Every structure is written in C-alpha cells, then in structure tokens.
Amino acid sequence: xxxxxxxxxxxxxxxxxxxxxxxxxxxxxxxxxxxxxxxxxxxxxxxxxxxxxxxxxxxxxxxxxxxxxxxxxxxxxxxxxxxxxxxxxxxxxxxxxxxxxxxxxxxxxxxxxxxxxxxxxxxxxxxxxxxxxxxxxxxxxxxxxxxxxxxxxxxxxxxxxxxxxxxxxxxxxxxxxxxxxxxxxxxxxxxxxxxxxxxxxxxxxxxxxxxxxxxxxxxxxxxxxxxxxxxxxxxxxxxxxxxxxxxxxxxxxxxxxxxxxxxxxxxxxxxxxxxxxxxxxxxxxxxxxxxxxxxxxxxxxxxxxxxxxxxxxxxxxxxxxxxxxxxxxxxxxxxxxxxxxxxxxxxxx
Numbered sequence: 001x002x003x004x005x006x007x008x009x010x011x012x013x014x015x016x017x018x019x020x021x022x023x024x025x026x027x028x029x030x031x032x033x034x035x036x037x038x039x040x041x042x043x044x045x046x047x048x049x050x051x052x053x054x055x056x057x058x059x060x061x062x063x064x065x066x067x068x069x070x071x072x073x074x075x076x077x078x079x080x081x082x083x084x085x086x087x088x089x090x091x092x093x094x095x096x097x098x099x100x101x102x103x104x105x106x107x108x109x110x111x112x113x114x115x116x117x118x119x120x121x122x123x124x125x126x127x128x129x130x131x132x133x134x135x136x137x138x139x140x141x142x143x144x145x146x147x148x149x150x151x152x153x154x155x156x157x158x159x160x161x162x163x164x165x166x167x168x169x170x171x172x173x174x175x176x177x178x179x180x181x182x183x184x185x186x187x188x189x190x191x192x193x194x195x196x197x198x199x200x201x202x203x204x205x206x207x208x209x210x211x212x213x214x215x216x217x218x219x220x221x222x223x224x225x226x227x228x229x230x231x232x233x234x235x236x237x238x239x240x241x242x243x244x245x246x247x248x249x250x251x252x253x254x255x256x257x258x259x260x261x262x263x264x265x266x267x268x269x270x271x272x273x274x275x276x277x278x279x280x281x282x283x284x285x286x287x288x289x290x291x292x293x294x295x296x297x298x299x300x301x302x303x304x305x306x307x308x309x310x311x312x313x314x315x316x317x318x319x320x321x322x323x324x325x326x327x328x329x330x331x332x333x334x335x336x337x338x339x340x341x342x343x344x345x346x347x348x349x
Contacts, residue, residue, distance in 0.1 A: 002154055004315040005042075005053040005146075006162075008307045009182035009204060014045045015315045021308065027145065030183050030206075032058040034141045039148030050154035052318035053142060054311070057179055057186040060099065060132045060158040062198040062264070065090055068126045075108065075117045075125055083127035091131045097139060100158045101131040104196040130196050132158040157317055160188050160195035165313030165322050168193050172296055176266055178257055180275030181307055182206035187257060189266040199264040201256050205231075205275055208249045215245050233280045243281075250276075250285040258289035272296050274306040 006013040006021070009028055013021045022045065027038040035041070065087040071079060080103055091098050106113045108122035117125070139156065146153045159179075167173035167190075176189040183204040189197040208231065213223035229235070230246035261268035273293040276282050286293045296309065316322040 001049070002318055003047055003049065003051040003151075004311070004318040005051050005151075006308065006311040006314050007053060007056045007059075008305075009056060009058065009184055009206070010305050010307060012041060013308060013311055014047055014051075015311065016047055017319070019312075019315070021311055023308075026056075026182070028056055028058070031202075032056070032184065034138070034145060038141075038145040042145060042149030042151065045149070048150045050152045051146060052155045052157060052314075053146070053153060054157045054162045054314035054318075055099070055134060055159060056184075057159045057181055057200055058184040058202075059138055060134050060160065060198075061096075061200070062160070062195075063091055063131045063133060064104070064197070065129045065131065066126060067129065068124065071122050071125045074119055074121050077118050079125055080106070080117065080127060083125065084129055087127070087129035088131065091129075091133070095136050096133040097136050098131045099134050099139075099156050100161055101129055102194060103127050104130040104191050104194060130194075132160055132195075132198070134158070155318070157314055158195075159186070159310065160198050161317060162310045162314035163188055164190060164193060164195050165317050166310045167296075167313075168322075169313060169316075170296065172272065175270055175272050175294075176261070176268055177272045177274060177296075178268075178293070179307065179310075180205050180253070180273070185253060185257060185275075187261050187264070187266055187268065187271070189264075197264050197266050199260040199266070201260055203249070203253050203256055207253075208246050211245050211249055212242060216242065231279060231281055232277055247281055247285065250281055251288070254285040254289045254291065257286070258291060270294070274309060 001017045004015045007027060009026055012024045012027050015021050024041050024044050027034055027041055029035050067083040067086045084103060088098060088101055105128035106117045107126040108117060108120055109124055143153045163177055164173055173190050173193045176187055178187050181204050183206050184200055184202055185204055186198055186200040188195055209223045209227040212226050213220055226242055227246060230243050235243045268291050270292045278295050283293060
C-alpha cells in the first residue's frame, strides 16, 4: 500500500493507511531547504515501501497559461488535452518541473463554458491552464532522503491539490484560503472546486515567536507560548510591549497577503484562514487591509497544527480514493540533464 508523507515548515507527518498521522520534526529549514538530518527524521517513522509526498507550501509556485485554437465543430476531450499539452510546452523555467497542471477555465467563442465544454459547438476554443511547478533540485533531494529512510518516492502532490480535496470533502471549497505555516504563508484561490491561483511569501507564524525571542532574550519555548497569548489577544499586565511586537508582525503578514493577492488576481476580500486563530489581533490586522477572515467551519476537522487539516485530502489523493483532476503531465526545460531524476519523474508522472 502506498503511504503518504505530509510535509510542512512545522512538521512531517506520515500515513501508512490507518489515518493515524504520527508526526516528526520538519524536514525543512527556515529558508525552505532540506535539513541535513532529513533522512534520519524519516527513518523514525519506521516505514518502508512507496510513498507519495505532499509538498510544503513553499515548494511550489503557480503559473497560468492560455492557449487559443480554432475548432469549427463540437469540442472533444482531445481538443482540451491538446491545449493542455501546448500550454505545458511553454510552462516551466530552468531547473523547475511541472508537478501538476489542469485546465482551470475554458472559453468557447469568447464566453466561459458552463459545465463541461466537451460536445459543445464552437468556432474558437481558449483554455486557461494552471500549472504548479517545483524545483527539480528539491525533488531530487527528496527522492534521496526517502531512499535513505527505506522508502520509495512514488509521486508528489502540490499542497494546492490537497487543500482543494480536503475542502471539497468539507463542502468548503469556495473562498480563497490563507494558509500560515511556520516560515511561509500561501494564499490559494479556487475555481470549480480546483485550485486556480496561488502565491507564497516568506513570513509565517514562526516569525512572531522569533521576534519575541530576540526582542526579550527568552528561550524559544517561552517565546512560542508568549506568541500564542499575544496572537489571541491575552495581554497580561506588563506584557504590553510583547503585544506590540506580535501585532507588528501580524500587520506585516496581512499587508503582504493583500499585496500578493492583488498581484495574483485573487479576490481576498473574504477568506478562510488556517494557521492563525480567529482572534481580535488577527482580525484587526487583516481588516485594516480590507480582508475579512473566517475559520473553515465545523465541517473541516480541527487539527493542531492547523495545516494538518489538509493531510486527509492528500492521503485520499495518494490512495486514489479521490480522482486527481490534475493532468499527469510533465515538462522540463532541459531533459538531458540529471537523467536519474528525470527517469524517476517520467515513471511517476
């Protein structure tokens, strides 16, 4: 049976099929690179065999491409597949692999198709394709450390897909999601229950803890407890300065979110927030940027840390319990290089 590795800045989790999700420290450092101890961390799960890794939110970037063609008849699935292939021919960048791609919007004669476009007559077809890319070097390193731990990397999933699958299960896939990891934050938008846009930046919940630790010269564990209190708005007498430090970082996070959402064309006026509590300091920081935040609702299981809320979707995708809507396509800028990794990618994608 294929297991699932769920990777984030904050932790590593593994599901061998039972849904228990034991956790271990993150494989990744503060800048999103694999730690030297990554193989040892994975060995602690004492798991062997094939695994599908759900990549951390910092490991994928989003690219949108548009392809136009003349049809002059009823649209077929082959027309859409050809458009996807044409888009992938232009996707990517030096040293990056397309790990997921799918049509996110289809226009027939300039009008957006409602429902399936297959079987509808049109003179022109325009397909908007959303692709998620990951550094080839990171995939190679991930293959290496899983092998060190006795696992075989059978595939990868972008977090965007896991988020969409988890939210579909909870009937919540409508609003954009802001996911705050330890050192990074990503905003994801959806169209027709599939990820259509995403953007990431390097500010996360861990930066609040780090600011407090440096400012007040306190140990990391004490800073983590203090950060939780400040983010919740539980400011004890004598801790007003700590509140100012935490709020300043919250305001930066909210401002950066608004900026990247606008640049990515995402309407962030109302969003689901995971990774920070829906508490007055958080709500006020986002409200100042024109963003109304809300929790995911009772339908989505509450987890700690919150990012594990998307692990269920990842495991169901990995097991094939939920069909992947993304095309299993791959485009690499230089297929002659790093042939060992490319052979692995071709086998699994």
